[in-house]
Every structure is written in structure tokens, then in C-alpha cells.
Amino acid sequence: MSTLASPTTLAPAATGRAGRITEWRPEDPEFWATTGAPVARRNLYVSIFAEHVGFSVWSLWSVMVLFLGPEYGIDPAGKFLLTAVPAALGAVLRLPYTLAVARFGGRNWTIVSALLLLVPAVPMAVLIEPGVSYATLMVLGCLTGVGGGNFASSMANINLFFPDRLKGRALGLNAGGGNLGVPAVQLVGLAVLATAGAAYPRLVPAVYLPLIVVAALAAARWLDNVPGARNEPGALRAAARDPHTWVMSLLYIGTFGSFIGFGFAFGQVLQLQFHDRFPTPVDAAWLTFLGPLIGSLIRPFGGQLADRLGGARVTFWNFVAMAAGAGLVLFAARDRSFPLYLAGFLALFVFSGIGNGSTYKMIPAIFRARAAAEAELTGDREAAERRARRLSGALIGIAGAVGASGGVLVNVAFRQSFLTAGTADAAYLAFIAWYALCFLVTWVVYLRPGPRKLAGV
Structure with missing residues (x-):
């Protein structure tokens, strides 16, 4: 997930209590079976909870x-x-949060x-009430971006605990559990709207205050620092010079950027497009969480499909489907057909998750x-694989940061569309154009037959 180098030691297996690992050898089968697996699982469960809370705060x-x-x-x-400013700060923080795991230790940084x-x-639980200035709300919105950085550090940390053969499943569970923070906070908001009413927005962040404290205490009690973890020197620079980094970043803007952007904007858009059907916030809130929930739950399925059919093939057809979904939303908005509109938006969440x-x-x-x-050219397979792991981890870190900026672009597109035309039609057209660009790039770079095609992608 990151530019972190996984530690490997050859001394006899020895671990202390939580937070005090002295050695870590996940690729050693005997160590993994006797000591490593239960320690890794414990760290994974706590990490999922802490990341989930971070995602919820990011999505507040x-x-x-x-309200x-x-x-x-x-x-x-x-x-x-x-809703755009939290996505912006969250995107900016992803790289430094990734590097912080090796610098300070996964347990300490969590x-x-x-x-x-x-x-x-x-401050959100104290200050938000009628009369608060818009500038104050903007500052508070920006500050919630710290929750967006938690995803990157959590993934970087969990990546260190598992052997290569199990990393995919562990990282998928960690990512999915974190992404579920988006629908979770929306359910909290729905509960507050349904019970206390729209006059009490401060109750939503107040619900998370004890959960934040519990997450920190759980990290202190049950997480570990992996000894010997280090940031790979020069990996980010090398990845930044590789064209694939920017191709994959563009594609990740289309997938994760859509997921987080639509997750932030869906409730507002529902109220604006179908105000007669959703005249009050609670009317819209009961539907708002559905899309992010589906998108979070289906994310592992996208990885499984990619394993079976090839990542590039799945990504190509996925962007075709996203363009069709955005087209359906545009048609439904113009036709004032709410069932079609909801079906199109839910399809966008499904395919962004895949x-x-x-x-x-x-x-x-x-x-x-x-x-x-x-390796075929040089004969040094070990060096080639080591370089591949180094660049792969760095690319994921960069793509994760750039992809999160898609959440900003989605909300800015909606803002500009409503500001200039009073409808979201221009935003939907922009989404269709972006998804078309993404599936064309996927075809040209990874699927088009030719001598430079990468096999197995």
C-alpha cells in the first residue's frame, strides 16, 4: 500500500505484549502459524475500527x-x-500520513x-448553530479532512503485518471497513434528524467524541509497532517519474473520487433535484446512506473480479458502465423520473465500488x-521483483492521494452546475466525459493489442 519496506529478520521468533513486538517475520510459515497470525488479526480488527471512525469524521x-x-x-x-473542502485536505494528507507509519510507528501514529x-x-459539537459564520463553517469543514488521511496510514500499517499471499484480503477488509464509515455517519445523521430534529446538528459530531477516544485507547492497548519498518528512499520520486503512476491516478480519480464525491454530495443533490419529494432533510437522509453502503460492501468483489478476469478488463467495462449510469441519471433528472434517477445513482455507487x-x-x-x-533481460529476478514491489507501493500511495481529489472535483462540478444553470445537468455531462476518457485510456494503455501491451494486467 505504501513506500514502506516490510521488515524481515532471521532471529528466533519473539514477540512481547501488544505494542512491544521485537521481531516480525510474516513470510516465515512457522512464525506465521505460531505467532504472527493472531497478532496480525488483532491489529487488523483495531485498525478497521479506527479507520472506520476516521472515515466517518471525514464524511461528517x-x-x-x-441540517x-x-x-x-x-x-x-x-x-x-x-463538502468539497474536507475532500481536499484529506487528499493532501494521504501521502504524509502514509510516510508517518514508518517514521513514528503504526501503533503510535494510529x-x-x-x-x-x-x-x-x-468545535463542531460546540459551535454549529444558527448565527455561526460561513467562514467558521469552512474552517470546520476543512479540519474534518484529517479523517481522510487515516485511510492511508491505516492501509500502510496493515500492509506490514501480513504475508504477500494474504495482503489482498487483509487490505480489502481494512479498506471496506473504513469506507463503511461514510454510510455509518449518514445513519447517525438520520437518527438525529428523526429523533431530535434539524435544530440539533451538533449532536452528530458529539456522537463521535466517545468513539474517537475509544479508537485511540484501543490503538494504545492492542496495536503494535512493527520493528524495522522504514520508508523506501527515493521510491516516491521514482514512482512520480513513471507514466503508469499518473495513468492509474487518473483512473482512481474516476473510481474512488466518484465514490467519496457522490457520498458527500448525494443528500444535497436529492433535495435540490427532487425538492417536492424531499422537502425536509429527514426525507432525503433515509436514502443518502444507501449508495455509500452498497459501494463499500461491493469493493472486495471488484478485486475478486480483477483476479479472475484481469484488472484492466474489469476496469474498462466498469468505466463504460459508469458512463452509462451517469447518462441514466442525466436522462432521469431531465425527465423528472425519480425511480430511474435513484437506479442510476445507485449504479454509480456500485460501479465506483467495483x-x-x-x-x-x-x-x-x-x-x-x-x-x-x-528479469528475462537481466537474469536477476530478485532485483526485478524488489524494484517492482518498491514502485508498486509508492504508486499506490500517490494514486490514493490523487484519487481522493476526485471528491473535490465532484462537489465543485455540482456547485458550478447549480450556480450557473440551476440544475446538475452540466455536472452529469462532465462525469460522462471523464468516464469516457478513463475507459479510452484503459484501452489504449493496457488492453490494446501490440508489442508494448503489459500481459496479465
């Missing part, structure tokens, strides 16, 4: 904007900006990153194919 404004009625004096364009979630949550899995699977496949070709 997808819910909070539903901001006329008394707050914020128009739809202003609300879309409030404690710190969990406690950092209090920075937006506490695409998250398939694009992540493509990255190691690209470098495995290149390593095989390099």
Missing part, C-alpha cells in the same frame, strides 16, 4: 449540510463548497491520528508484468 459534512436550513443563510453552492479527529469534532477494487488490483499486476520482462 455530507450529513451536516442537511443547514434557511436560518443559516447558505445557498446550495455554498453547501457544495462545504493513536495520534485518532486523537487528531477531536480537532474538528469538538472500480476501487479493480484499479487497486491493477497496480501490482503492472509491476509484476514489468518485473517478469526485466
